[in-house]
Amino acid sequence: MRKKFVCALLFLQVIFPIVAQSDTSSVKDSLQPRISFAGTPIFAYDNDVGLRYGAVVNYFKYNDKRSKKFDENLFVRFSNSTKKSLQFQSLYETNNLLKQAKVIIEASYLNDKAYDFFGFNGDFINYHASLSPNRFYKINRTHFRLKFDYQRYINGPSFRLLAGLTFNKIGIDQQGDTTNLYSIYQSLNEIPLTELNGGIIGTAKLGIVFDSRSNQCYCKNGKWLESFVVYAPATKNSTQFSKFVLTFRTFDTLAHSSFVLTTRTSLQVKLHGEIPTYFKSNYFDSRQNIDGLGGAFTLRGLSRNRIVSDGFALVNLELRKLLTHFSIKKTQIDFNLSVFSDNGYIIQAHQSDFASASNLYPLVFNKKFNRFYASAGIGFYAVLNENNVISFNLGTPINQIEIKQTAFYVGSSFIF
DSSP, X not given: OHHHHHHHHHHHHHHHHHHHOEEOOOSSOTTSOEXXXXXXXXXXXXXXXXXXXXXXXXXXXESSTTOSSOSEEEEEEEEXXXXXXEEEEEEEEESSSSTTEEEEEEEEEEEEEEEEOOOSSGGGBOOOTTTGGGTXXXXXXXXXXXEEEEEEESSSTTEXXXXXXXXXXXXXXXXXXXXXXXXXXXXXXXXXXXGTTEEEEEEEEEEEEEEOOSOSSSOSSEEEEEEEEEEEOOBTTBOOEEEEEEEEEEEEEGGGSSEXXXXXXXXXXXXXXXXXXXXXXXXXXXXXXXXXXXXXXXXXXXXXTSSOOSEEEEEEEEEEEEEEEXXXXXXXXXXXXXXXXXXXEEEEOOOOOHHHHHHHOTTTBOSSOOSEEEEEEEEEEEEETTTEEEEEEEEEESSOOXXXXXXXXXXXXXXX
């Protein structure tokens, strides 16, 4: 049954972009801009949110028709899932709006009726599969986000000064009077009353970006580094805090072969203040923030938000092998197979009264926690025209943090 399901998803994800994608560029003049447009239904699966369905629209503009790197991209996605994870996301990335600068504008609304909450500090929380169907590890969360990032060219378009503002409005509902992990944290006074239902956070960031990737989506060579400081002033629902973020990604074709080694190393640590409990799961990125650690975009094989702390390090290693390349009409298609290893390490733990919690709820809390977590697995990617990706990943935790042995993901992008 699973094989039929996977085959159906692959067919739908591949065939619809081929039919929907159009190219308005002129073959006669290679110096003219090239515009590419694709509207694609979403038929995806995520171990954490279930079957995801909806639609995505991608608009690409290449100032030079011969270039593989786009100069403008508008991405709009609307989707829901069988676990009631509603997403509306729009992301506009352009080199054309302001002179000598890249601009990224985002507007997103996320409404998750089964948002994963595993407390803090990884396996300090015991995972009981028997409690999972009762929504013991779930809360309702909404997240509205607006972002404007300005990346000014310093020495050409590859080296840029980064400055940005982000507005976040997060709402949390612990699901009524139901006893769950979130309500237990509340009873232990581990979540301040001012943070219990979420809040508003505005952040500013300043730093640098170096990006020499050969392609923003399907990259085979290049480096991508970002280093910045995030500052959030105090609000009604939070105190001020700051974080330092350093992320370095590499893409290397091995000895002119069909193998590509990709790596990502990210260090995200608190500099001062207290990060609100409802914002600790935020993973900062120069393009688009995500939830983590754990799940499809950070630690494949571990549940979303399984590792939440004040500061962490993340290392992803993936080796891709090009299986075949062919064309259907004007659509170029690549099939890739991969093996990967995802690794996370808690640098700064969330401060808790560990002894009290484990004494009062010995089945829920451990007396101590591990700092290192890892997973490994395999992946398959179908890449269309180097700017649309259909991904299949199967990951398993190495240090057995969870009872679930494997997690399966079908998506529309590489992990980074």
